[in-house]
Amino acid sequence: MDDFKGVAISSALVDLENRFSVFTGQMLTQTGAAKVESIENPRVALQFDLEKSPPDVPTVQLDVCVDVSKINMVNEAGExxxxxxxxxxxxxxxGVSNYEYPSPDDWRVSFTDTQGGKTC
Incomplete structure (x- = not known):
């Protein structure tokens, strides 16, 4: 689970941890991987004010076309x-955000929205 902290923060980190717990609890195994097909429509907001409630954190939002055709989740029987x-x-x-802005090394995935299965 510590590996997730190197790539995700905020709700994205919680989502990853929850999915990992569910999959391991159900004895599921992932095979294959997703592939980014395209990234479009970047929206950049670099306001930075951690004292504000809620805080303004530099965030970039992206529309990402992801090929999930090679990912499978199989049970113990391989089904x-x-x-x-x-x-x-x-x-x-x-969305990717940086709570240590302007450090270029601290951008992490802060949220993902699968948008109800929209296709691309």
């Missing part, structure tokens, strides 16, 4: 748990 109706390419809204 796929992915619905056959899953779209092979999905449009996700992804």
């Amino acid at each position: 796929s748990q992915i619905p056959a109706t899953r779209a092979p390419r999905q449009l996700w809204l992804i």
